[in-house]
Amino acid sequence: xxxDDAHYLRMAIQLAEEGMxxxxxxxxxxxxxxxxGEVVAKGNNRVxxxxxPTAHAEVVAIRRACEKLxxxxxxxxxxxxxxxxxxxxLGAIYWARPARLVFAASRHDxxxxxxxxxxxIYQEIALPFAERQLPTSQMLREEGLRPLQxxxxxxxxxxx
Amino acid sequence: xxxDDAHYLRMAIQLAEEGMxxxxxxxxxxxxxxxxGEVVAKGNNRVxxxxxPTAHAEVVAIRRACEKLxxxxxxxxxxxxxxxxxxxxLGAIYWARPARLVFAASRHDxxxxxxxxxxxIYQEIALPFAERQLPTSQMLREEGLRPLQxxxxxxxxxxx
Numbered sequence: 001x002x003x004d005d006a007h008y009l010r011m012a013i014q015l016a017e018e019g020m021x022x023x024x025x026x027x028x029x030x031x032x033x034x035x036x037g038e039v040v041a042k043g044n045n046r047v048x049x050x051x052x053p054t055a056h057a058e059v060v061a062i063r064r065a066c067e068k069l070x071x072x073x074x075x076x077x078x079x080x081x082x083x084x085x086x087x088x089x090l091g092a093i094y095w096a097r098p099a100r101l102v103f104a105a106s107r108h109d110x111x112x113x114x115x116x117x118x119x120x121i122y123q124e125i126a127l128p129f130a131e132r133q134l135p136t137s138q139m140l141r142e143e144g145l146r147p148l149q150x151x152x153x154x155x156x157x158x159x160x
Numbered sequence: 161x162x163x164d165d166a167h168y169l170r171m172a173i174q175l176a177e178e179g180m181x182x183x184x185x186x187x188x189x190x191x192x193x194x195x196x197g198e199v200v201a202k203g204n205n206r207v208x209x210x211x212x213p214t215a216h217a218e219v220v221a222i223r224r225a226c227e228k229l230x231x232x233x234x235x236x237x238x239x240x241x242x243x244x245x246x247x248x249x250l251g252a253i254y255w256a257r258p259a260r261l262v263f264a265a266s267r268h269d270x271x272x273x274x275x276x277x278x279x280x281i282y283q284e285i286a287l288p289f290a291e292r293q294l295p296t297s298q299m300l301r302e303e304g305l306r307p308l309q310x311x312x313x314x315x316x317x318x319x320x
Contacts, residue, residue, distance in 0.1 A: 009300050016307035026320065027307035047320050052223055053232045053255040059214050072213045082304050087285055088251025094281045094294065095213040095248060101289075101296040104304020113308040115319070121254045125247055126286045129261075134254065136261040140169050144242050144264025147176035147187035148273040159275070160186065160207050 002037025005102050008080040011042070013104060016057065016082040019044025027114060028083055030057040032065040035076035035099070041065035057081065058089035062096050072160050074098040083110050086118040087125050095160075162197025165262050168240040171202070173264060176217065176242040179204025187274060188243055190217040192225040195236035195259070201225035217241065218249035222256050232320050234258040243270050246278040247285050255320075 008031050015029025025045030032040040043061030047053055058081055066072055077098040083105040085093060093101060107118040129136040151157065168191050175189025185205030192200040203221030207213055218241055226232055237258040243265040245253060253261060271279040289296040311317065 005297075006300060010303065013300070013303055013307060017310060020307060020311055020314075027311040029307070047232050047255075048318055051226050051230050051232045053226060053257075053320065054214065054219050054223055054252045056255075063212055063214055066211050066213060070211050072207050072211045082307060084289070084298070086251055086255075087247050088249075088255060090285055091246055091248025091251055091281055092214045094277065094284065095207075095216075095246075099295070101294055103296070103298055104300045105308055106298065106301065109301070109305055109308055113305060114311045117254065121251055122285070124254065125250055125282070129244070134261055135259070136263075137165075138244070138263055138266065140166060140173070140264045141266065141269070143170065143173055145269055145273060147173060147180060147189070147242060148265055148269055150177060151180055151187040151274045154180075158208055160213065 005078075005080070008033050008039070008078070009082075009102055009104055011039070012057075012080040013082045015042055015044045019046070019057070022049075024049040025055065026116065028057040028081070030061040030082070030089075031080045032061050032074060032098070033078050033080065040074070040077060041068055054088065056086065056089050058085050059092050062092055066096065072096070078102060083107075084118070086110075086116075087121050165238075165240070168193050168199070168238070169242075169262055169264055171199070172217070172240040173242045175202055175204045179206070179217070182209075184209040185215065186276065188217040188241070190221040190242070190249075191240045192221050192234060192258070193238050193240065200234070200237060201228055214248065216246065216249050218245050219252050222252055226256065232256070238262060243267075244278070246270075246276075247281050 025047040041064035046055040111119040185207040188205040201224035206215040
């Protein structure tokens with residue numbers, strides 16, 4: 001039976017606490033729920049137990065949900081996150097194309113309370129690449145265009 | 161022997177073409193190279209063959225590199241990408257903390273030539289969440305703070 005947003009968001013918050021207490025990673029949890037209210041997948045941060053910096057709760061939940069559905073999109077689904085997604089996770093959410101996102105704590109809470117870089121990365125991503133703290137350069141653009149042109153000219157392809 | 165940036169960037173461009181031709185995903189490739197010039201890991205977009213929307217070339221390469229190094233950071237490494245990383249991948253790069261990023265085609269090339277959403281997602285991420293096209297809401301902030309506070313108060317923990 002379909003529950004209200006608070007129900008699923010509390011589930012995400014509980015996953016955050018449990019995963020952290022098990023030592024799997026940071027204090028973050030996420031749940032993917034389909035349009036009928038079924039929980040498709042749950043995730044918590046697993047950066048430490050997998051040595052994978054991309055194993056944030058939302059990425060873990062999205063990967064599990066897509067594996068379960070055998071599809072790279074989460075049409076009609078809602079993603080519940082214990083904390084506002086960082087840019088990596090928000091990007092992953094856009095690529096997965098769910099219907100909605102609901103979160104509890106903010107990026108500033110993650111920074112101010114727990115010392116995470118979320119707010120800093122949001123600032124960096126908004127800058128032109130030459131102004132970022134991460135040294136970044138562009139070169140060989142013409143050669144880099146070639147795969148994009150090949151994709152454009154491919155007759156049978158799956159858009160994602 | 162350490163090669164110049166163009167060498168590794170051409171490797172990333174070749175991975176982009178090869179992966180696309182094998183039908184594994186979009187036309188994107190990435191290489192992680194350590195400070196000594198050794199290729200730590202390669203990746204190409206695998207969204208289609210894995211049904212995983214997070215399996216972008218950079219994420220694939222970062223995950224493989226971290227698995228190989230058994231560490232969640234890529235200290236001293238350079239990441240070469242055939243195309244400017246999307247916000248998800250750029251976020252992943254920040255979390256992995258390499259020394260440098262080098263890319264060839266731009267986010268605008270990815271959009272204009274091949275129809276990908278990278279530039280759109282950059283626009284969205286810079287907006288306050290209430291103004292984004294993805295319906296987003298915040299609730300239960302006080303409850304969401306609790307895992308962050310527990311993390312803050314934990315005596316032995318690994319920062320990442």
